[in-house]
Amino acid sequence: MTGTDTGTTSGAPAERPRQRPYAVLDGVGKEFTSARTGERETVFDDFSLTVHHGELVAVVGASGTGKTTLLHLVAGLEHPDSGRITLNDGTLADGSPGPTGANGTDGAGPRLGVVFQQPRLLDWLSVRRNVELALTSTGLDPAGASQALADVGLAQYADRYPSVLSGGQRQRAAVARAFAVQPELVLLDEPFSALDQLTARRLRLLLQDLWTARPRTGLLVTHNPLEAAFLADRVIVLEGRPARVHAEFAIDLPRPRAPEDPRVFTHQTEILAALG
Numbered sequence: 001m002t003g004t005d006t007g008t009t010s011g012a013p014a015e016r017p018r019q020r021p022y023a024v025l026d027g028v029g030k031e032f033t034s035a036r037t038g039e040r041e042t043v044f045d046d047f048s049l050t051v052h053h054g055e056l057v058a059v060v061g062a063s064g065t066g067k068t069t070l071l072h073l074v075a076g077l078e079h080p081d082s083g084r085i086t087l088n089d090g091t092l093a094d095g096s097p098g099p100t101g102a103n104g105t106d107g108a109g110p111r112l113g114v115v116f117q118q119p120r121l122l123d124w125l126s127v128r129r130n131v132e133l134a135l136t137s138t139g140l141d142p143a144g145a146s147q148a149l150a151d152v153g154l155a156q157y158a159d160r161y162p163s164v165l166s167g168g169q170r171q172r173a174a175v176a177r178a179f180a181v182q183p184e185l186v187l188l189d190e191p192f193s194a195l196d197q198l199t200a201r202r203l204r205l206l207l208q209d210l211w212t213a214r215p216r217t218g219l220l221v222t223h224n225p226l227e228a229a230f231l232a233d234r235v236i237v238l239e240g241r242p243a244r245v246h247a248e249f250a251i252d253l254p255r256p257r258a259p260e261d262p263r264v265f266t267h268q269t270e271i272l273a274a275l276g
């Protein structure tokens with residue numbers, strides 16, 4: 001394991017942060033009805049995975065294996081048909097039919113920060129207002145928006161509208177919105193795959209800076225083995241239908257990491273090989 005920790009500042013006896021489970025999927029099953037054939041597709045069957053406190057787990061795998069579904073299950077956007085999902089020891093969802101919304105909970109689940117492939121900003125609000133809205137809707141002080149935008153290098157663009165920003169700046173704003181709420185869990189769904197290579201590289205470095213400043217717990221879905229090796233503490237390779245963990249890699253490198261570090265490259269090569 002690396003030398004980073006969860007950022008917990010309490011003087012409690014040294015805890016092993018990456019050994020405490022945070023997100024636990026236990027025997028999860030998930031089926032969909034295929035829009036094309038009308039048949040049931042079992043994406044997950046008896047699937048288990050644990051993400052530990054302070055750990056960033058990257059999920060890679062061929063298209064259609066269920067990476068985004070996995071993220072949606074953890075976000076509470078999809079409900080498992082069977083099994084159980086717990087976040088920080090609280091049940092997020094179990095396989096029983098329950099109320100919709102926050103996946104069968106009373107809606108007071110843990111605070112999530114989510115970054116999607118597209119920034120999903122509200123075009124009629126300034127960047128600052130977009131971030132403020134995330135803060136107020138989670139009961140936080142909107143004044144935190146300025147710092148969150150400064151943290152991603154957007155201080156001087158705070159009062160502009162998303163439409164006048166570049167794609168990279170918009171995605172920076174989306175990252176600011178996700179991190180502004182001080183999330184317990186960060187969910188990243190191919191966050192940089194819509195950007196050109198240079199911009200994606202800069203955003204990865206930014207994400208690493210944010211993570212190094214304050215390590216968090218996270219799940220990153222990506223098609224990019226370099227991104228997985230560079231950012232994650234652990235990489236899982238999903239394969240098959242129903243999906244199973246075909247391979248798993250611990251990325252035991254200290255942060256900050258350099259994308260061109262040969263050790264990152266070695267892990268990238270291993271992941272690529274596992275992807276076949």
Ligand SMILES: Nc1ncnc2c1ncn2[C@@H]1O[C@H](COP(=O)(O)OP(=O)(O)OP(=O)(O)O)[C@@H](O)[C@H]1O
Binds near residue numbers: 035062066070
């Ligand atoms: N809401 C839905 N309704 C019906 N089928 C769905 C739904 N969501 C996902 N699926 C199906 O579940 C399977 C897994 O989809 P998912 O998007 O999780 O895969 P993925 O690994 O993220 O793929 P990609 O890398 O292409 O984004 C696919 O066959 C998809 O069509």
